[in-house]
Structure formats: structure tokens, C-alpha cells
Amino acid sequence: xxxxxxxxxxDKFEYQGxxxxxxxPTSFPELVEALDIKGTLQEIINFATHxxxxxxxxxxxxxxxxxIQEYLDSISNFDNNVLVSNITYLTKSNGIRxxxxxxxxxVSAGYIxxxxxxxxxxxxxxxxxxxxxxxxxVGIDDLVSRDFRTPSETADLLRQFIAKxxxxxxxxxxxxxxxxxxxxxxxxxxSNLPIFSSESDGTVIYHPEHMNQTFKWTLAGDIYSCNAIDxxxxxxxxxxxxxxxxxSYYDFIFYNNNQDGIYKTFHCxxxxxxxxxxxxxxxxxxxxxxxxxxxxxxxRSIIQNxxx
Numbered sequence: 001x002x003x004x005x006x007x008x009x010x011d012k013f014e015y016q017g018x019x020x021x022x023x024x025p026t027s028f029p030e031l032v033e034a035l036d037i038k039g040t041l042q043e044i045i046n047f048a049t050h051x052x053x054x055x056x057x058x059x060x061x062x063x064x065x066x067x068i069q070e071y072l073d074s075i076s077n078f079d080n081n082v083l084v085s086n087i088t089y090l091t092k093s094n095g096i097r098x099x100x101x102x103x104x105x106x107v108s109a110g111y112i113x114x115x116x117x118x119x120x121x122x123x124x125x126x127x128x129x130x131x132x133x134x135x136x137x138v139g140i141d142d143l144v145s146r147d148f149r150t151p152s153e154t155a156d157l158l159r160q161f162i163a164k165x166x167x168x169x170x171x172x173x174x175x176x177x178x179x180x181x182x183x184x185x186x187x188x189x190x191s192n193l194p195i196f197s198s199e200s201d202g203t204v205i206y207h208p209e210h211m212n213q214t215f216k217w218t219l220a221g222d223i224y225s226c227n228a229i230d231x232x233x234x235x236x237x238x239x240x241x242x243x244x245x246x247x248s249y250y251d252f253i254f255y256n257n258n259q260d261g262i263y264k265t266f267h268c269x270x271x272x273x274x275x276x277x278x279x280x281x282x283x284x285x286x287x288x289x290x291x292x293x294x295x296x297x298x299x300r301s302i303i304q305n306x307x308x
Contacts, residue, residue: 013041013060015044024071038068072126086143086147104135166278176224177225181196208267211249220241225237227257250268
């Protein structure tokens with residue numbers, strides 16, 4: 001096992017030829033990264049020989065544990081009313097009873113249901129809150145601070161955007177092109193972007209900046225593009241997945257046709273605004289239109305007038 005501690009580099013160490021840093025988390029994804037660093041340090045300590053001086057590694061472990069505990073302490077002072085509201089919303093939205101949730105999380109019967117009663121002074125332990133965040137695939141900071149019942153203005157804007165794209169796609173007013181990456185070979189323009197890389201077997205790896213970087217994200221289908229949104233910008237939809245979660249996610253890219261390598265991304269990974277369902281439906285319509293029979297808008301109009 002290759003490992004190296006360098007006292008001259010604060011909060012950093014080398015492991016298997018890679019420079020790693022301690023993580024002071026300020027969000028749930030960063031907490032996951034911090035726990036990964038903690039696990040690496042623990043592995044180094046566990047595999048050390050009797051002749052090895054592990055005092056510096058133990059010092060790093062204490063520092064990392066301190067950073068993790070600071071974050072847990074900061075979110076433990078949450079507004080219980082927001083958490084209670086979100087638990088009620090999440091369980092009802094997913095058709096789960098509190099008793100079922102307790103069994104699935106492995107907590108004692110009645111613990112959650114007693115704690116989420118209105119006007120109660122009790123709070124759930126941060127460990128249980130963490131388990132719920134992982135179970136519902138939401139950020140722990142969102143779970144305790146953001147009211148999921150209130151859709152954001154951005155989510156409303158994206159819903160309208162995706163709805164219009166879907167309608168235009170169904171009516172053949174938008175022509176989508178396959179850029180590959182899954183079944184077909186990926187467009188060289190995309191393969192040169194820093195958000196994509198390839199493995200030796202040709203598998204395209206996607207690097208979404210807003211997702212957990214400790215997971216390996218691969219494409220879940222081919223990338224599709226259209227030029228109907230803006231004359232200078234090409235819109236692309238990227239389906240991706242990870243082995244850890246058996247589901248598909250979707251990102252959008254606006255690629256500047258006049259400036260190579262210039263792009264902007266935005267994502268719709270917000271299950272509580274139903275954006276993911278909308279994008280999945282849009283992607284399925286794209287597949288149908290690209291692989292199926294297309295009708296020009298004027299031809300469609302003639303046929304519809306005849307049928308009406």
C-alpha cells in the first residue's frame with residue numbers, strides 16, 4: 001500500500017500515488033467525501049505494521065473527525081417544524097407509512113411517529129435524520145432546512161421549459177440529433193469536453209459537477225441535441241447513471257456553436273418538483289421521434305384538418 005505523510009503540507013497526504021486532502025464539510029455531498037477520507041485514513045492505520053509510526057496519521061484522523069463532528073453539530077440545531085413537514089410530505093408522496101419507514105430504517109417502532117407529532121419538543125437523532133436523507137436520496141441539509149412543499153421559482157421555470165420542449169417534440173417542431181456516447185460512438189466535439197472521459201473499453205464516463213464525485217457516472221443512453229432553442233446555442237440532453245443507484249438522471253448542456261469548448265450545464269435532479277419525471281418523459285419522446293416516423297409540421301396540420 002503506497003502512503004506518505006508530509007508534514008509540510010497541511011491537511012494533505014499521499015495515498016496510492018494520489019494527493020488527498022481532509023474535507024471540512026458544509027453540505028451533505030461534502031460530508032460523504034469527508035467520510036470517504038476518514039475511511040482511507042482508518043485503512044492506513046489498520047494496515048500499518050508495528051514498526052510504523054502512525055501518530056501523524058492518528059492526528060489527521062482526529063482532525064477529520066473534528067471536521068465531521070462540527071458539520072453534524074451545525075445541522076443538529078435544525079428547525080423541527082421543517083423536518084416534520086418534510087417527513088410527512090416525503091412519506092405521503094412515496095406512499096409509505098411511518099411504521100413502514102421505521103422498519104426500513106431499522107429504528108424502533110413508534111420512534112419517528114412519536115417524534116414528528118406537531119408541537120412536540122422532541123427531535124430525531126441526527127443519525128436517523130441522516131438515514132432518512134439517504135433513504136429518500138435528498139441532501140441532509142435540504143431535509144432539515146428546505147420546505148419541500150414549496151416549489152422554487154427556478155423549478156417552475158424549468159417545468160415550463162421542459163413542457164414546451166416536450167410539446168414541440170411530440171408535434172415534430174423540433175428535430176433531435178443523436179450525438180452518441182452509449183450505443184453510437186460519441187461525437188468528437190463532446191469527447192473533448194472536460195465533463196467526459198473514456199475508459200479503455202470505450203465506456204464514456206460523465207463527470208457531473210453537481211453530483212457526488214466519489215461515484216463513477218456512466219451514460220444511461222445516447223446524448224441527443226437540437227438547434228431550435230437558440231441560433232448560437234445547441235441544446236443537449238445527457239442521460240446518466242451510477243451502479244450505486246439503479247436509476248437514470250438527466251442533465252442539459254447549452255453548447256456554443258461559435259466557440260469550441262464553451263458550454264453551460266443545468267440539471268433537473270429535484271424529485272420533489274417532478275422535474276425528473278418530466279425530463280424522462282421528454283427523453284422517451286425523443287427516442288420515439290428519432291427512431292420512428294417523423295411528420296413535418298405542415299403535413300401534420302393537413303392530416304389533422306382532414307381528421308377533424
